[in-house]
Amino acid sequence: MTGPAAAVEAKELSRRFGDFVAVDRVSFEVAPGEVFGFLGPNGAGKTTTIKMLNGLLAPSSGSGRVAGFEIGREREAIKRSIGYMSQLFSLYGDLTVVENIDFFSGLYGVGGERRAARRDWVLAMAGLVDHRDRLTAELSLGWKQRLALGCAVLHEPPILFLDEPTSGVDPISRRRFWDLIYELAGGGTTVFVTTHYMEEAEYCTRLALMNRGRLIALDTPAGLRAGAREPLLRLATPDPIGALAALDGAPEVVRVGLFGRDLHVTVRDRERALSRLPERLAAAGVRSDGLDEIRPSLEDVFIALVLAAGGAAED
Amino acid sequence: MALLDLHRLWAVARKETIQLRRDRRSLLLAFALPLLLLLLFGYAIDWDVRDIALAVVDQDASPESRELVDGFLASGYFTLVARPASPSAAARLFARGEARLLLVVPPGFAADLAGGRTARLQVLLDGSDANTATIALAYAEAVARTFGQRVALHGELVTLPLVADSRVWYNEELASRNMIVPGLVAVIMMVIAAMLTSLTIAREWERGTMEQLAATPVTRLEVVLGKLLPYVAIGLVDVGAISALGVWLFGVPFRGSALLLFPLSFLFLCGGLGLGLFISAVTRSQVLATQIALVATFLPAFLLSGFMFAIENMPPVLRALSYLIPARYFLVVTRGIFLKGVGVEVLRVQGLLMLAFAVLGLALAVRSFRKELG
Known part of the structure; x- marks a missing residue:
């Protein structure tokens, strides 16, 4: 990795709430210009990690640097160097679009001609030019999120933290949002983003997977897929429920789960499974319309990694 | 920074x-x-007591007794609500809360004044509201005292008593x-x-x-x-x-x-x-x-x-x-x-x-x- 020039750097970062360890000795580095994806089930510690990095929460132990400033000690300097968009929409609903932009311009010290230029840029970027004087509360969620993104980058920060920025919006708005993220990254902004959506994970240059407060994987999307150890088979069947019952617990099978109308079956040995599983299905009276090996999706990889790490915290 | x-x-x-x-x-x-x-x-x-409901039993019915009652009404603190025939009839006014203060002018009030004897008045108060009663009594005494001084001057009988010339500052009307x-x-x-x-x-x-x-x-x-x-x-x-x-x-x-x-x-x-x-x-x-x-x-x-x-x-x-x-x-x-x-x-x-x-x-x-x- 890039060493001292890293945009974000975490070393053995931990945060405890009483007896509960929300983040457990997490270390990673993010290079400038990366779109760094932070993934994991609910309660994995993603948001807590982000809050420690951007100065909203003090770490219990460990250290880190953001934009070259030490977290915990140089919070105010970090806050000037980053943009942050929190999980829930948190602009002012009783302010108009322009009033929200002006307010955050004031807080980030964006003044004079630059303020007007940045305001116009945000309005154009979010597609809100014709709605500049509408109350923010009246906007659709997609608009709100683009406005929140705009307000987070008014001061053109080198690093942008986005905590589940697209949760709850339709796929088209989500796609538009990611176009904006790429635009920012193309301009040199380091983007640190958490998400639940696997197709979004594919857009990231690198992915960190967290579970139960621990970092359990860190690689490019392709690298993660290549690292999957166990073969994955797809079973097409008119009776997926019956097939699930027949295969669950079979000695050849590591894990079996419904995936749309098919079954994804993770197996220990490809050849053995391909020969033995049809017999088991036949014995259970379940028809098979085809069983073949497939390339694991990121979702398969993550489920495998999370289960290997002891399952999600909420299970 | x-x-x-x-x-x-x-x-x-x-x-x-x-x-x-x-x-x-x-x-x-x-x-x-x-x-x-x-x-x-x-x-x-409003801590001021005004318009105290006054009932009068005038058993003397003389010019002097009328002058005394006028003195009460002119003070601005009392409102005449009834003239019952007897003190016992007045008691009912108290019970119903229609009167707060009862003034009884006994027979012979004018005669006592004329004869230079001490003329007596009876003032009865509804004490269920102690604050108002205390203030009403003070007002009644003040009215009676003023009346007494005036009678004394009219008759030129007694030397003028000491008059305290008090003055309130800042809130003159109190x-x-x-x-x-x-x-x-x-x-x-x-x-x-x-x-x-x-x-x-x-x-x-x-x-x-x-x-x-x-x-x-x-x-x-x-x-x-x-x-x-x-x-x-x-x-x-x-x-x-x-x-x-x-x-x-x-x-x-x-x-x-x-x-x-x-x-x-x-x-x-x-x-x-x-x-x-x-x-x-x-x-x-x-x-x-x-x-x-x-x-x-x-x-x-x-x-x-x-x-x-x-x-x-x-x-x-x-x-x-x-x-x-x-x-x-x-x-x-x-x-x-x-x-x-x-x-x-x-x-x-x-x-x-x-x-x-x-x-x-x-x-x-x-x-x-x-x-x-x-």
Whole structure:
């Protein structure tokens, strides 16, 4: 990795709430210009990690640097160097679009001609030019999120933290949002983003997977897929429920789960499974319309990694 | 970095003003409630006793007895409600609460006066309202004494008794309203100030906007002062409006300097508004914060500031406690400026104590307001 020039750097970062360890000795580095994806089930510690990095929460132990400033000690300097968009929409609903932009311009010290230029840029970027004087509360969620993104980058920060920025919006708005993220990254902004959506994970240059407060994987999307150890088979069947019952617990099978109308079956040995599983299905009276090996999706990889790490915290 | 960036402070103040302008509840609280409270308490609280219901049993029916009764009515304190035939008939008026004071002029009243003997009167009072009864009795005695002096002069019988020429300063009519209205300015502004700001930080927590705010470089002091600024302006407008209404509607004198009232009000408001912010930051709930702000300000300001009860007459514990009630100091200021027209040389101590209160209120607000999320 890039060493001292890293945009974000975490070393053995931990945060405890009483007896509960929300983040457990997490270390990673993010290079400038990366779109760094932070993934994991609910309660994995993603948001807590982000809050420690951007100065909203003090770490219990460990250290880190953001934009070259030490977290915990140089919070105010970090806050000037980053943009942050929190999980829930948190602009002012009783302010108009322009009033929200002006307010955050004031807080980030964006003044004079630059303020007007940045305001116009945000309005154009979010597609809100014709709605500049509408109350923010009246906007659709997609608009709100683009406005929140705009307000987070008014001061053109080198690093942008986005905590589940697209949760709850339709796929088209989500796609538009990611176009904006790429635009920012193309301009040199380091983007640190958490998400639940696997197709979004594919857009990231690198992915960190967290579970139960621990970092359990860190690689490019392709690298993660290549690292999957166990073969994955797809079973097409008119009776997926019956097939699930027949295969669950079979000695050849590591894990079996419904995936749309098919079954994804993770197996220990490809050849053995391909020969033995049809017999088991036949014995259970379940028809098979085809069983073949497939390339694991990121979702398969993550489920495998999370289960290997002891399952999600909420299970 | 600078602890206080004026651009950021201004951004917060401007945002707060816009939000306030769109929030009908806060606007009512800010502008209608103070005037409403003034009208309510200004009319409801009246320690003066006037129009005491008087019943007269005139068993003498002489010119002198009629003159005495006229003396009662002319005093302005009594209203004649009945002339029952006998004292026993009058007792029923007492029972029904129709009369508060019964004057019985016995037969031979005029004859005794003419003969230079001590003429006797009987005054019966409804003591169920002890305060009113005491005051009514004092009025009755005063009327009777005046009547006695006049008779004495007419008859040129006795030497003139010693007459005390008393004069009341500052509140010549001894009208309780003149005491109440300036006091109300202090009580009302204490309550309004704390309640106004009690909403503001809690609202940011409840709506989730605090997280975005906390992620910006704005400092705690900038947030607290920025939120304070619009409310200080509102508070000063309120002080002006209540004072003007008090003078115009209730006829309360304003003898001092408005130029002194406003700076001292400013100090008092900073303390009260700071207290509201402190409560707001600690509770993080709008409903809870307004309730605490109301309880924490209204009763102390009403009961322990010297507004309702004289502090000198309080038990030592309450007297000690009253020093912690900032309305106590502002009350001295408003009464002093309204009624006595005193200047800064008299109100210096109160000013300093309110300055201390303002610093304390703001320090508490800044300290308790954590930008870190829990």
